[in-house]
Amino acid sequence: MSATTDSQELGSTLVTGIGELVTCDGSTPDGLGLRHDAAVVVEAGLIAWVGPAAQAPAADRVVDVDGRAVLPGFVDSHAHLVFAGDRGDEFAARMAGTPYDGGGIGVSVAATRAASDDQLRALVAARVAEMRAQGTTTVEIKSGYGLTVADEARALRIAREHTPETTFLGAHVVPPEHAGDRAAYLELVTGPMLAAAAPHAKWVDVFCEPHSQHAFTEDEARSVLVAGRQAGLGLRVHGNQLGHGPGVRLAVELGAASVDHCTFLSAADIEALVGASDTTVATLLPGVEFSTRSPYPDAAGLLRAGVSIALATDCNPGTCYSSSMPFVIALAVREMGLTPGEAVLAATVGSAKSLRRNDIGRIEVGARADLTMLDAPSHVHLSYRAGVPIARALDL
Ligand SMILES: N=CN[C@@H](CCC(=O)O)C(=O)O
Numbered sequence: 432m433s434a435t436t437d438s439q440e441l442g443s444t445l446v447t448g449i450g451e452l453v454t455c456d457g458s459t460p461d462g463l464g465l466r467h468d469a470a471v472v473v474e475a476g477l478i479a480w481v482g483p484a485a486q487a488p489a490a491d492r493v494v495d496v497d498g499r500a501v502l503p504g505f506v507d508s509h510a511h512l513v514f515a516g517d518r519g520d521e522f523a524a525r526m527a528g529t530p531y532d533g534g535g536i537g538v539s540v541a542a543t544r545a546a547s548d549d550q551l552r553a554l555v556a557a558r559v560a561e562m563r564a565q566g567t568t569t570v571e572i573k574s575g576y577g578l579t580v581a582d583e584a585r586a587l588r589i590a591r592e593h594t595p596e597t598t599f600l601g602a603h604v605v606p607p608e609h610a611g612d613r614a615a616y617l618e619l620v621t622g623p624m625l626a627a628a629a630p631h632a633k634w635v636d637v638f639c640e641p642h643s644q645h646a647f648t649e650d651e652a653r654s655v656l657v658a659g660r661q662a663g664l665g666l667r668v669h670g671n672q673l674g675h676g677p678g679v680r681l682a683v684e685l686g687a688a689s690v691d692h693c694t695f696l697s698a699a700d701i702e703a704l705v706g707a708s709d710t711t712v713a714t715l716l717p718g719v720e721f722s723t724r725s726p727y728p729d730a731a732g733l734l735r736a737g738v739s740i741a742l743a744t745d746c747n748p749g750t751c752y753s754s755s756m757p758f759v760i761a762l763a764v765r766e767m768g769l770t771p772g773e774a775v776l777a778a779t780v781g782s783a784k785s786l787r788r789n790d791i792g793r794i795e796v797g798a799r800a801d802l803t804m805l806d807a808p809s810h811v812h813l814s815y816r817a818g819v820p821i822a823r824a825l826d827l
């Protein structure tokens with residue numbers, strides 16, 4: 432979703448006048464690698480130089496950001512953007528006390544199947560643009576509202592137009608036409624649907640949730656993940672969202688790159704995540720707790736224990752129709768105990784780790800030139816000025 436094509440024709444660009452450069456390069460004990468009065472040179476879509484503005488080399492073009500803060504573009508590592516229809520009524524009912532159980536996913540599946548390719552393509556493009564306008568430069572996009580061979584492949588083809596981080600989520604829920612025969616649906620998902628999806632996907636994901644009759648049990652989820660791995664896909668898991676359950680355990684057992692939600696964690700889950708911190712990231716989605724009125728997980732406690740964490744939006748029509756990483760960062764600070772700096776790290780380098788990427792989420796020589804600028808002097812303002820649109824991706 433980066434806009435670097437034009438810049439590659441422009442030669443080098445010097446971004447200077449940076450009041451606070453948040454490199455997230457690990458060069459300071461807090462990991463933030465803050466630099467003041469800094470400059471960055473960008474060339475051919477990559478970061479070519481980072482240092483004090485006074486020592487910056489000459490470049491073909493100069494962009495002076497006038498004392499603003501510059502960060503790595505946000506990495507939104509969990510989003511369901513390929514859908515049609517609206518579930519505002521479901522949200523309103525939830526705020527009046529109706530609990531979330533995943534049943535509304537079927538409403539989005541019906542609307543998505545009914546949409547034309549052009550309609551779906553336009554909806555996804557608008558959501559990606561909305562993200563970029565709020566500072567996100569990499570997004571992971573899942574299928575999961577098609578749930579037929581053709582509709583899942585279509586969703587992934589459209590997602591691929593925006594990102595290499597595409598995820599096959601045929602095991603989102605059992606669709607209505609298979610309600611009486613879960614085994615047949617699982618055969619479809621792990622057979623022909625996976626075969627049609629795999630050429631367009633980097634990842635496979637599953638909604639492993641014993642507290643929803645629509646989602647998948649531990650054994651069912653394992654069969655989906657193992658089949659995905661055999662097809663060459665990396666593993667991601669929706670786990671521990673609606674209550675305690677096997678999602679985290681399964682993700683760690685199979686070496687998944689990420690287990691997402693982690694709203695309800697036992698001591699054993701945390702221990703497993705600590706042991707797997709090089710491999711499996713706990714991706715926290717506080718917009719979901721906000722939109723489902725659920726308890727927030729203790730992100731600060733997870734960090735202290737030694738768990739690798741990430742933050743993402745989970746932008747979707749059911750549990751969080753927000754595309755805003757700044758909103759997520761503000762929630763993580765206010766409700767989950769992270770410092771403003773820890774939240775920025777989780778939304779950049781932490782999310783990049785959950786996608787097994789080291790070329791994004793940090794500002795250092797050789798990384799992608801994905802920069803986000805704040806209309807503010809410091810990253811603290813992302814949570815301090817919650818709800819104010821201060822972040823935007825830089826078009827260099
Ligand atoms: N939990 C499963 N999937 C989505 C919600 C999908 C929906 O309700 O449409 C999530 O991550 O929360």
Ligand SMILES: [Zn+2]
Nearest residue numbers: 509511669745
């Ligand atoms: Zn999700």
